[in-house]
Amino acid sequence: MTRDEFLDRLGELLACLPADQVEETRQFYAEAIADRMEDGMSEQEAVAAIGAPGAVAEAVLDDLPAVPRAIAKTRRRSTVLLWVLTVVGSPVWVPLLLAFVAVALIVYVCIWVLALCVWIVAAALGGAGAVELVFAAGGLAIGHIPYVLASVGVGLGLIGAALLVGAGAWAVSKQIARLSALWARKAVSPFWKGRGEGNDVAAHLAA
Numbered sequence: 532m533t534r535d536e537f538l539d540r541l542g543e544l545l546a547c548l549p550a551d552q553v554e555e556t557r558q559f560y561a562e563a564i565a566d567r568m569e570d571g572m573s574e575q576e577a578v579a580a581i582g583a584p585g586a587v588a589e590a591v592l593d594d595l596p597a598v599p600r601a602i603a604k605t606r607r608r609s610t611v612l613l614w615v616l617t618v619v620g621s622p623v624w625v626p627l628l629l630a631f632v633a634v635a636l637i638v639y640v641c642i643w644v645l646a647l648c649v650w651i652v653a654a655a656l657g658g659a660g661a662v663e664l665v666f667a668a669g670g671l672a673i674g675h676i677p678y679v680l681a682s683v684g685v686g687l688g689l690i691g692a693a694l695l696v697g698a699g700a701w702a703v704s705k706q707i708a709r710l711s712a713l714w715a716r717k718a719v720s721p722f723w724k725g726r727g728e729g730n731d732v733a734a735h736l737a738a
Contacts, residue, residue, distance in 0.1 A: 534564050537578045544588035547603040556591055642711045646704045653696040660689030 532540075538557050545553045560581060567577035581587060592603055663686030670678035 532575065532578050534561065534574055534578055537564070537581070537584055540584040541588055544584055545591060548592075560587065639711055642707055646700065646707045649696065649700040649703050653693050653700050656689050656696060657693035660686045660691075660693060662686075663689060 538561055541560060542553055542557055545556060548556075563581060564574070564577045567580055568574060572580065595603060663682045667679045667682035667686060670676075670682055
């Protein structure tokens, strides 16, 4: 089988996918075949090393996230069947999809509310410390030295606590940012696979 025959057949088998995704996959395997030919293989040997178009197409489909994979395989069987299932199943999948989106957003918001609470505590401590220093200035104006010393001590202590809590809030925010990014990837994983992850099986077959 020549390279063009392989790529044409692969395109036919993947016609259930969006056109840009099919073209990206074709280019990926065209480059893989070209690399093998540069290493000294003949065109037929390079194509044979990649595998049969059917096996490659199945690997590409299996590497898709769950929802696009189910849609693609249903569409490959029958476009009419896909539309029938979409319309007939809409009373089930639409509420489920909305519920999934709502839960994902709620969890995401709750994660960041935690960070906001820590920053509010830091700001409250800092504000209270600043107020104590203002009181100290007032005590100094009336010459009440013990009150001034007490207010300065409390104010500086509160500001120090605010700085410590602020440092903790910054550390917590960084961890929450990492966790929220991880949650976002998990939430969209049934629907979307990030760049660099989409050709995992393809890269293995082409290696």
